[in-house]
Amino acid sequence: DAEITQSPRHKITETGRQVTLACHQTWNHNNMFWYRQDLGHGLRLIHYSYGVQDTNKGEVSDGYSVSRSNTEDLPLTLESAASSQTSVYFCASSPQTGYEQYFGPGTRLTVT
Amino acid sequence: DAKTTQPNSMESNEEEPVHLPCNHSTISGTDYIHWYRQLPSQGPEYVIHGLTSNVNNRMASLAIAEDRKSSTLILHRATLRDAAVYYCILFITGNQFYFGTGTSLTVIP
Numbered sequence: 001d002a003e004i005t006q007s008p009r010h011k012i013t014e015t016g017r018q019v020t021l022a023c024h025q026t027w028n029h030n031n032m033f034w035y036r037q038d039l040g041h042g043l044r045l046i047h048y049s050y051g052v053q054d055t056n057k058g059e060v061s062d063g064y065s066v067s068r069s070n071t072e073d074l075p076l077t078l079e080s081a082a083s084s085q086t087s088v089y090f091c092a093s094s095p096q097t098g099y100e101q102y103f104g105p106g107t108r109l110t111v112t
Numbered sequence: 113d114a115k116t117t118q119p120n121s122m123e124s125n126e127e128e129p130v131h132l133p134c135n136h137s138t139i140s141g142t143d144y145i146h147w148y149r150q151l152p153s154q155g156p157e158y159v160i161h162g163l164t165s166n167v168n169n170r171m172a173s174l175a176i177a178e179d180r181k182s183s184t185l186i187l188h189r190a191t192l193r194d195a196a197v198y199y200c201i202l203f204i205t206g207n208q209f210y211f212g213t214g215t216s217l218t219v220i221p
Contacts, residue, residue, distance in 0.1 A: 103155030
């Protein structure tokens with residue numbers, strides 16, 4: 001069955017370190033998204049991509065970057081981790097804009 | 113930002129229908145109404161979406177007001193597994209999904 005996976009599921013890192021969160025989908029979807037979720041907030045969009053070599057900033061993109069070199073993967077990089085980036089991160093994909101999004105299980109990141 | 117308004121929380125008895133309301137007064141003609149839910153410690157899960165007409169699927173029904181400024185997600189028979197946060201999202205063509213804080217549904221046995 002097609003699926004979307006995230007790794008690692010849990011990560012603890014120190015302030016200032018570079019961290020990369022992986023997202024892999026096997027649906028061959030063009031669109032992929034990264035969200036973060038904090039207590040008291042819904043999901044907030046970080047970055048998104050409509051296809052290979054395409055990336056766009058979302059609502060809370062500062063301190064994050066993405067690159068799309070193939071259809072299946074959209075890694076999220078925190079260039080210099082900050083305590084404010086402690087959060088749960090969700091990756092999602094969808095076949096077309098406006099269609100339903102399929103979410104991964106999430107990565108819980110703690111920055112100490 | 114596309115704005116929707118939902119109650120923070122609701123309760124329902126098990127095996128009874130649940131009506132989850134959502135207001136979206138800024139909606140325009142081509143905006144779709146999406147509903148997702150998030151079970152504890154999981155990623156959000158698609159429930160249903162619609163444009164103008166009422167919609168049904170195996171999970172739920174979506175009733176859309178005639179003026180489209182509000183909608184209601186209907187769970188026909190709540191089970192304990194339906195306890196989740198339900199998000200009503202307005203998708204504007206050319207834009208992205210904006211999740212609010214949703215409605216936390218508690219199902220009472």
